[in-house]
Amino acid sequence: MGRSPCCEKAHTNKGAWTKEEDQRLISYIRAHGEGCWRSLPKAAGLLRCGKSCRLRWINYLRPDLKRGNFSDEEDEIIIKLHSLLGNKWSLIAGRLPGRTDNEIKNYWNTHIKRKLISSGIDPQTHRPLNSTATAAAAAVSSTCLDFRKSAPVNEPVENIVYKSVADNSSSNDDTKCNSSTTEESQPPPRPPLKEEEASADAVDLELSIGLFPSRSSYRSDSFKLSSAESKAFFDFLRPPAAVMTKAMCLCWQLGFQKGQSCSNCQSYGLDRPR
DNA sequence: AATATTTCCAACCGCTCAATA
DNA sequence: GTATTGAGCGGTTGGAAATAT
Structure with missing residues (x-):
């Protein structure tokens, strides 16, 4: 039926x-x-x-649509968000005011995909198409978002701790994306967070994708975000208020379960992130 | 100038999910 | 608890426009 x-x-x-x-x-x-x-x-x-x-x-x-070519900045945002979210066009569109999911999807398929491939980057995994493509690896690294960059040096470390998903990865102190690894193309499913872990005050983010520092780097206890850094991180996840809906907060990507609320959802009064 | 090929994007299709009866 | 409905999403397609031969 x-x-x-x-x-x-x-x-x-x-x-x-x-x-x-x-x-x-x-x-x-x-x-x-x-x-x-x-x-x-x-x-x-x-x-x-x-x-x-x-x-x-x-x-x-719709009257609020932005017409015309995508800017370099928009290109960069799309690539970064795609590396985090995959083909979640509506979520990506939620962070590009005036652009639609359909427009971004078309733009990805006709322009960005080709651009990445010609740079030696796999558009699905955001990793080099072959391991010797050093220039490509550098290009991938440039698409990383580093939320630690703008943090004040003496800011107390709190709120967010990045934790390794794979404990058998080799130790490495750099904070670049995991672009040079040869791991599977899709990140493994993340286990749900325990309720206390998912509280806004002590979020334990198990990230395993190229946008963020490599697994081997964030497994270290030293990889923690200050309050300023975590604010930058959640600001990035948060779409403009005008377009915010239940489905748009990205906390579910980070392991939050139905019924839990991250600080983003709480600030918008959204108590049931998808 | 005519025809073939490629590119681009608006629109459609089938599906999932949340809400509701 | 189950069935139904409507909204929304992502993949795909059709055809117009641009470009190549």
């Missing part, structure tokens, strides 16, 4: 939208706001599926 179709396909238009259809949709949403997409087409006098209306509005007609 599958889902029933979202609309009566026999009586709906498909394909490119006409100016008149666009105008109807814009007028309706201006007058009534975004609401029930299923009933919107009929109410707006459109022979379109509700899903199609939603897509058209979100990806093309």
Whole structure:
């Protein structure tokens, strides 16, 4: 038993939208706001599926959309977020105001992917395509986010401790991404955090992906973040307030379970991160 | 100038998940 | 607890535009 179709396909238009259809949709949403997409087409006098209306509005007609080429800074953010989140286009879009998930997905597939490959970087793993590509390795390292960089020297260490996932990794004091490793392309699933571990005051982040320092470096007790660093870290995870939804906080990526709240979610009153 | 090929992106499709009856 | 519904997501496709031959 599958889902029933979202609309009566026999009586709906498909394909490119006409100016008149666009105008109807814009007028309706201006007058009534975004609401029930299923009933919107009929109410707006459109022979379109509700899903199609939603897509058209979100990806093309919304007034806050940023048009034009992606900046170098946006490129960099997309690459960094992709190395952290993978193909979670909506989450990435949540951190690029005015850009849509569809736009970013298309841009990734047509530009960034190619750019990374031509630099010798695997766009899925963000690691060099071959181990001898030193220039590529350097390029990957440059996509690392280092939250420790801007921290005051004498800041007390607290809040966040990066912990190694794989204890059998070799010791290494550098803080670069794990770009030169030959490990599997996908990080292993992270075990859920215990409730006390997941509290906002003592977050134990088990990160195992290239965006952050190598496993071998953050296994050390010396790899701890100061309060300023942890603030920078959570600021990075936090999308603009205007677009923040339950699903957008990244704490679930870090092992938080349903019903737990990280400090981001608490600050937005979101008590049930996905 | 005509045709073939490639690139790009808007739109669609099928699926999952959360909410609700 | 289960079924249904609607919203939203990511992968894929179709076709227009750009470029090459």
